[in-house]
Amino acid sequence: MEHRDVVVVGGGPAGAAAALAARRTGASVLVLDRADFPRDKVCGDGIAPEALDVLAGLGVDPGALTAGYAPAPRLSLRSPGGATVERATHRPSSVVPREVFDARLLAAARDAGAEFRRHAVRTVTPGPDGVVVDGVLTAGVLVGADGAESVVRRVLGLARNPDDRMAVALRGYAPELPRQAGTQVLVTTEQRWPAYAWSFPLGDGRANVGYGELVSGGATRAGLIEGLHRLLPGVEPEGLRAHRLPLSTGRPRQPDGRVLLAGDAASLINPMTGEGIFYAVLSGALAGSAAAAGAGAGAVHRRALRRRLGGHHRSASAASWISRWPVVMDAAFRAAAADQRVFDDVVALGLADGRLTARTLVAAARHLR
DSSP states (O other), rough: OOOEEHHHHHHHHHHHHHHHHHHHHHHHEEEEEESSSSSOOOOOOOOOHHHHHHHTTTTTHHHHTTTOOEEEEEEEOTTTTTOEEEEEEEEEEEOOHHHHHHHHHHHEEEEEEEEEOOOOOOEEEOOSEEEEEEETTTEEEEEOOTTTTTTHHHTOOOOOOOOGGGEEEEEEEEEEOOOOOOEEEEEOOOSSSSSEEEEOOOOSSSEEEEEEGGGGTTOHHHHHHHHHHOOOOOOTOEEEEEEEEEEEGGOOOOOOOSSEOOGGGTBBTTTTTTHHHHHHHHHHHHHHHHHGGGGGHHHHHHHHHHHHHHHHHHHHHHHHHHSSHHHHHHHHHHHHHHHHHHHHHHHHHHHSSSSHHHHHHHHHTTTTO
C-alpha cells in the first residue's frame, strides 16, 4: 500500500499551508483534492495582511501570491442603523480571486516538494499506526482541510454546525461601485440581522460582491439576491454562486490521534465578518507542524490552536453575542469613526486574531444612543 508521512485532504489555503509546514519538517507530503487547479471557490477574495504574514513564515513570497492585483488600503463600514466609517487600515489588504490565489499557493507547496493528486476522498480509517485512505493509501498523519462539507470531519463523527452557527453567502463579480477604487466596502442591515453585503475591488475595474446571513434565518437563494440588491442597489453581478460558512462559535474540539482538522473543516470562520482565509492558513500551518508528533499530533494541534487563537475566539464569540443588538454595532462604528485606534481594534477582531479590547468597549459605551 502506498504511504506518505502526511496526507492532506483539500488543496485550498488550509491544505496548501499544511503541506508547506509539513515539508519544512522533512515529511513526505501528498495533497489530495477532488478538483484540478486552478478552480473557482466561492469567497469574498479578501486576503488580510496577517494571512500573508503566516505564508511568508512558511517561505512563500507574498508578492508572488498577489501579483497583478492592486492593494486595498481602505475599509468602509456601515452599521445596521446607518452609522458609517471609512478609514485607512493599518496595512493594506489584497483582493485576489480564489481561482488565482489558491492555484498560486498550491504551486508554492508543490515547489516545496509536496505532491498533488486529483482524488475525491471517500473513506478515512484511523488506526494506531496510521490512517488508511480509500483502502489504497496510508498516512502517518492526515490533515482534513476539505472545507465546509468536510468528509474527514464526518468520518471523525463530528456533527456539522447547527443552523444558528452556520452562515450562507452568495457571491458574484460586478463593476466597482462609484469612487470605490482601493476601498473594501461592508454594509450591514437590521433586516434579517445579522447580515451584510460586501464589495471588494480587484483593482481592474471589477469587484467581488456578495451577501450573507445565518442559515437559521431561513435563507433562500431568492432572499440572498434580494438582500444583495437592497444593500448594494444597482449592482448586477455575474456568476452568482452560494456557499456555506461554518462559524467558529460552533467549532468542534480537535480530537486526539492522527487526524487533524484545519480551516473551514474545523469551523474556523469569523462569526462577525465571515473571514476565513487567515484562519485557514494559520490552522493549516499549525496542523502541518503538529503532524511531526505522529500519534500525538491531535493533542499537539489542539494545544497550538488554543494558544494561538483561544483568546481571539473568546473575544469573537463575545462580540458576536453582543452584536445581537444592532444599536451596539451602531455605537461601535461611531466609536471607530471617532478614533483610529478603535477602528484598528475592530478590524483586527473581524479580519485577523484581534481581541475585544477595553478601549473599544468603553468607546462604544460612550457612543450608545
